[in-house]
Amino acid sequence: MLTALFLSISSLFYSATPDSVCTVQSAPSFEPFEDSQWQIGALIFGNPGQLDPCWSRSDTTGFYWTPFVGSTSGTWTGPNFGVGGSGKYLYTSPSSGPSSTSLITPRYYVAPLDTPAVEFYTHIYDGPFGGGGFNSFVVDCDTGNGWFSIQTISTSSQTSKNSPWDARNIYLEPFRADTMRFKFTVNRASNAYLKVGFDEFSIRDTTCQSFSSPFSYNGSGFTRNFSVVSPQLNYTYFWYFGDGASSQGLTSTHTYASTGTYTVNLVTTSDCGRIDSSQGTIQICSPIQPVISSTITGNTVSFTAQGSGLTNASWSFGDGATSTSLNPTHTYASSGVYVVQLSTSNSCGEISSTVDTLFICDVLVPEFTAQILTTNAQGMTVQFDAQVSLGNIQSYQWSFGDNTTGVGKTVTKTYIIPGLNYIVTLTTVDSCGQSLSIAKPLTQVSVPDTDMPGLFVYPNPAQDRIFLASPLSHGFLFGQIFHPSGKQVAFLPRGTAEWDIRYLSPGMYYLVLTFSDQRTTVPLIVAQP
Known part of the structure; x- marks a missing residue:
C-alpha cells in the first residue's frame, strides 16, 4: 500500500529531463508561499526579504515584490491578511522607483496535464488616498521563445483592506507547450503608493466544462449581422457563413452574393481548449423596394403593390379603411387628399413600407x-x-x-x-x-328673352318655323326679319302667330316687331335642319 501510494504521487511530479529543481519543475504544482525559503524582510523600506530561489523578481529596491504576513502598513492599500485569513503572501512594496515590477516563476513541465491551468489570488485595493495609482496586472507566459501576454487584469473587487481576495484562473490549452513559465507584472502610476497582494499560486489539471454558444443575427436584403449571444473572455469564435466565406470575432457582418438558403456555423474554442459548434439556417431574399401604383376613376381607386418578391401586403388608405390584398380596390366616400401607406413583406419576413398621396375628386363634367x-x-x-x-x-x-x-x-x-x-x-x-x-x-346656344313682358318667340334656335305669343294689349302692328347685313328677308303681317322659316339659310337673323308705341328686336337663330 505504501509503495503504491508513493509511485502514484511520484508520477504526478515527474519531470522528463530536469536540469535542476529550479529550471524545470513538475506539474501539477502548488505554491502557498509558506515555507522558510520565503523570508519576510524588515518592516521598513529597503529590506526586500527573500524569495524561494526558484522564483525571481525584477527589482529589490524601490518598487518590488516581497513576502509578508498579517496586515500591511497604511489604511488605503494592501491586504490585512492572506487568502486563508492567515499565513504568508506576497505584495508589492511601494517605495519610489520604477512604475512596474515583475515576479517570475520557475519553468514547469506541463505535458502530462490534460487541461492545464494557472490559478492564483490577487488583492488589489487602491484606496481613496492612493486612488488611481493602479494601472494593470499583466500575466505573461514563456514557452521557450520569449514572453507573450496571456491575460491583463485592470479591475478588482476590493474596496477595503479587509475585502476577500479575487480567485484568478487562466486555461493554458490555447498556447500550451511541454514547458512553461509565468511572469506577473504590476503597473502603477508614477511613484503611486500601491500594495498589490499575490497568494496561492498553482498550475494543475482542470476539468474543461461543456458549453454552448448560441448566436443571433439581423439585417435585410443580402446583408446579415451576426453576434454571439453570451460571449466569454478568452474564447475564440469562427464563423462559417455557408457560402464558402468565413470570419473570426464576437461579431461579424457578411453580405451574400445571391438569394438562397444558407447554413451558418459558429465554431467556438473555450479558454481550456474545448470546441463546440452552433448552427442556424437563414434565408436570403432580394431587397424589398415596394412601389404604389394606382388608377383613379372618380372616387374609386385600383391599387397595385409593385416590387420583386412580395408575398404579403398591408394597406392603409388614409380614411380609416385597410386591406391585406396585394391589389385592392377602394372607393372613398368623399373627395379630398389621402395619404396611402403600403407595408410589404417577402418570404424572409423582411418588412418595407412606402407612402403615396392621392387627390380624390368628384366626377368631372364640363358644361356651359x-x-x-x-x-x-x-x-x-x-x-x-x-x-x-x-x-x-x-x-x-x-x-x-x-x-x-x-x-x-x-x-x-x-x-x-x-x-x-x-x-x-x-x-x-x-x-x-x-x-x-x-x-x-x-x-x-340660347338667346336672351325679349325685354318686352308677355312676348315669347320660340323655339329659338329654330329649324322649320317660329311661334309668336303676345297678349292682345301687346299685339304688334307688323313684323320684319332682317339679315345681319341689314337686308329684310321676311315681312310678318299683324296678328301672325306662326311663321315658316324653312326658306331661310341657317344663321343669325333679327326679328323686329313694331307696336303702336315701340319697336323691339329679338335675335333669331335659324339652325341646321
Missing part, C-alpha cells in the same frame, strides 16, 4: 351655356357661362373658335364677324389634375 347679347356694327357679343359644370374644378379655359382664348367661369366674348359657325371649346381642370373638354357650336 351661351347667350348672344348684342349684334351690331361693332360685332356680335356672346356671354359664356360654365357654372353648370360639375366637379372640383380649379380652372376654366375657353377657346372661342376664332383663334382667341379666355379664362374664367363666366366670360364675355365679342366676335368681330357675327356668325354661328364658331365652335367653342371649354376645358376644365380639377384639383386632382384631371382635365376634360366639351365643344359646342354657337347654333346650340
Whole structure:
C-alpha cells in the first residue's frame, strides 16, 4: 500500500529531463508561499526579504515584490491578511522607483496535464488616498521563445483592506507547450503608493466544462449581422457563413452574393481548449423596394403593390379603411387628399413600407351655356357661362373658335364677324389634375328673352318655323326679319302667330316687331335642319 501510494504521487511530479529543481519543475504544482525559503524582510523600506530561489523578481529596491504576513502598513492599500485569513503572501512594496515590477516563476513541465491551468489570488485595493495609482496586472507566459501576454487584469473587487481576495484562473490549452513559465507584472502610476497582494499560486489539471454558444443575427436584403449571444473572455469564435466565406470575432457582418438558403456555423474554442459548434439556417431574399401604383376613376381607386418578391401586403388608405390584398380596390366616400401607406413583406419576413398621396375628386363634367347679347356694327357679343359644370374644378379655359382664348367661369366674348359657325371649346381642370373638354357650336346656344313682358318667340334656335305669343294689349302692328347685313328677308303681317322659316339659310337673323308705341328686336337663330 505504501509503495503504491508513493509511485502514484511520484508520477504526478515527474519531470522528463530536469536540469535542476529550479529550471524545470513538475506539474501539477502548488505554491502557498509558506515555507522558510520565503523570508519576510524588515518592516521598513529597503529590506526586500527573500524569495524561494526558484522564483525571481525584477527589482529589490524601490518598487518590488516581497513576502509578508498579517496586515500591511497604511489604511488605503494592501491586504490585512492572506487568502486563508492567515499565513504568508506576497505584495508589492511601494517605495519610489520604477512604475512596474515583475515576479517570475520557475519553468514547469506541463505535458502530462490534460487541461492545464494557472490559478492564483490577487488583492488589489487602491484606496481613496492612493486612488488611481493602479494601472494593470499583466500575466505573461514563456514557452521557450520569449514572453507573450496571456491575460491583463485592470479591475478588482476590493474596496477595503479587509475585502476577500479575487480567485484568478487562466486555461493554458490555447498556447500550451511541454514547458512553461509565468511572469506577473504590476503597473502603477508614477511613484503611486500601491500594495498589490499575490497568494496561492498553482498550475494543475482542470476539468474543461461543456458549453454552448448560441448566436443571433439581423439585417435585410443580402446583408446579415451576426453576434454571439453570451460571449466569454478568452474564447475564440469562427464563423462559417455557408457560402464558402468565413470570419473570426464576437461579431461579424457578411453580405451574400445571391438569394438562397444558407447554413451558418459558429465554431467556438473555450479558454481550456474545448470546441463546440452552433448552427442556424437563414434565408436570403432580394431587397424589398415596394412601389404604389394606382388608377383613379372618380372616387374609386385600383391599387397595385409593385416590387420583386412580395408575398404579403398591408394597406392603409388614409380614411380609416385597410386591406391585406396585394391589389385592392377602394372607393372613398368623399373627395379630398389621402395619404396611402403600403407595408410589404417577402418570404424572409423582411418588412418595407412606402407612402403615396392621392387627390380624390368628384366626377368631372364640363358644361356651359351661351347667350348672344348684342349684334351690331361693332360685332356680335356672346356671354359664356360654365357654372353648370360639375366637379372640383380649379380652372376654366375657353377657346372661342376664332383663334382667341379666355379664362374664367363666366366670360364675355365679342366676335368681330357675327356668325354661328364658331365652335367653342371649354376645358376644365380639377384639383386632382384631371382635365376634360366639351365643344359646342354657337347654333346650340340660347338667346336672351325679349325685354318686352308677355312676348315669347320660340323655339329659338329654330329649324322649320317660329311661334309668336303676345297678349292682345301687346299685339304688334307688323313684323320684319332682317339679315345681319341689314337686308329684310321676311315681312310678318299683324296678328301672325306662326311663321315658316324653312326658306331661310341657317344663321343669325333679327326679328323686329313694331307696336303702336315701340319697336323691339329679338335675335333669331335659324339652325341646321
